[in-house]
Amino acid sequence: MxxxxxxxxxxxxxxxxxxxxxxxxxxxxxxxxxxxxxxxxxxxxxxxxxxxxxxxxxxxxxxxxxxxxxxxxxxxxxxxxxxxxxxxxxxxxxxxxxxxxxxxxxxxxxxxxxxxxxxxxxxxxxxxxxxxxxxxxxxxxxxxxxxxxxxxxxxxxxxxxxxxxxxxxxxxxxxxxxxxxxxxxxxxxxxxxxxxxxxxxxxxxxxxxxxxxxxxxxxxxxxxxxxxxxxxxxxxxFCSCTEERVKGALEVLGGQDLQEMIDSQKPADVTCQMCGREYSISVAELQELKDLLHKNSMH
Missing domain, CATH: 3.55.30.10 (Hsp33 domain)
Structure with a gap:
């Protein structure tokens, strides 16, 4: 052992x-x-x-x-x-x-x-x-x-x-x-x-x-x-980071910041500070996050 x-x-x-x-x-x-x-x-x-x-x-x-x-x-x-x-x-x-x-x-x-x-x-x-x-x-x-x-x-x-x-x-x-x-x-x-x-x-x-x-x-x-x-x-x-958690963190930024990231036409590259794992969130995924954020704000 x-x-x-x-x-x-x-x-x-x-x-x-x-x-x-x-x-x-x-x-x-x-x-x-x-x-x-x-x-x-x-x-x-x-x-x-x-x-x-x-x-x-x-x-x-x-x-x-x-x-x-x-x-x-x-x-x-x-x-x-x-x-x-x-x-x-x-x-x-x-x-x-x-x-x-x-x-x-x-x-x-x-x-x-x-x-x-x-x-x-x-x-x-x-x-x-x-x-x-x-x-x-x-x-x-x-x-x-x-x-x-x-x-x-x-x-x-x-x-x-x-x-x-x-x-x-x-x-x-x-x-x-x-x-x-x-x-x-x-x-x-x-x-x-x-x-x-x-x-x-x-x-x-x-x-x-x-x-x-x-x-x-x-x-x-x-x-x-x-x-x-x-x-x-x-x-x-061991780190419990996941792509879903990264998206959740980006969602917290709000619609304006997400729109600026979308306008840049570049994916959002995020590195977990705990484990060094790299995530790349595509422009299409950023748009989905912004749309979801807007939809939820209407409720």
Whole structure:
């Protein structure tokens, strides 16, 4: 079975659950699609890893969206992941470079102050359930831990990492999520914190050193008997864009803008910013959209 999946665990007394993932492949794919520079790569990559870890603890067909929206120059970071291991990510300013070398990798400063919104979507549910909290650091992992505590009363340990080489290319990306269920005795919480304090190795350094992802949780769960839960879904960078959705987006432009596109006698070429897929909507199809828009306005 592929190691490129979310590994799930639960302690034998069911008081703690954990997840770990090596997301290097999908984060690398995101970097290629967005052509992202280091800050956006690290930020979106961490958001993707966090979304994968949370989604892996859900049920079939469910999805998690992670949106960090700040007042800094990077603007926002977004990632969406499903229980089945599908994930995608986006940043509106992927080529942003910090003006000073000292801030080249300062994600906190690049994202600024703002809010974290986590959405949970179930199959056949029209609208997702959203939970919003203030960002505490802008480093993504701390913000997700804060969200889990504020919104679900779950104390957690979240470690997310994206490692780049000197050229800014992804070398490793992954993370762990340890969640303590509500009402658990304090000594278990203290044991996990003690383990974390004694373990100094960075997650991505461990991956680069050859540590398999299912062993990433070992130092954190030391002294707590646990079992791995089957979760055989291989990670895949996946986008839900379709030609119909592209047409729906063009329809929102309105009749005047559509008419200008028709008058140019050129097809509308649209590229999905999430996956890089290209769509070409012909002049005849643009006319159909405008006619439909006009027809609907008469009702």
């Amino acid at each position: 592929s190691e490129m999946r979310v590994h799930r665990f639960v302690t034998n007394d069911l008081t703690v659950r954990a997840a770990a993932v090596d997301a290097t492949q999908v984060v690398t794919e995101m970097q290629g699609i967005l052509r992202s520079h280091p800050l956006a790569t690290i930020g979106v990559g961490r958001a993707m890893v966090g979304a994968l870890l949370m989604a892996g603890q859900l049920k079939d067909g469910q999805e998690v969206g992670v949106l960090l929206r700040g007042n800094g120059p990077l603007g926002s970071l977004y990632a969406q992941a499903s229980y089945e291991g599908h994930v995608r990510g986006y940043c509106p300013h992927p080529q942003y470079l910090a003006p000073h070398q000292d801030d080249a990798l300062n994600l906190r400063k690049a994202i600024g102050f703002g809010q974290l919104t986590v959405s949970r979507q179930q199959p056949f549910q029209r609208q997702p359930h959203n939970g919003t909290v203030e960002m505490v650091t802008g480093e993504v992992g701390d913000d997700i831990a804060h969200y889990l505590h504020q919104s679900h009363q779950i104390r957690s340990l979240v470690s997310l990492g994206v490692n780049l080489d000197r050229d800014g290319v992804v070398q490793a990306a992954g993370g762990i999520l340890i969640e303590v269920m509500p009402g658990v005795e304090e000594d278990i919480v203290e044991k996990i914190q003690e383990n974390a304090d004694n373990y100094k190795e960075n997650i991505t350094h461990a991956l680069l050193a050859g540590t398999p992802p299912h062993e990433l949780v070992v130092p954190y769960l030391k002294g707590l008997p646990y079992t791995e839960i089957p979760h055989p879904y291989e990670l895949k960078y």
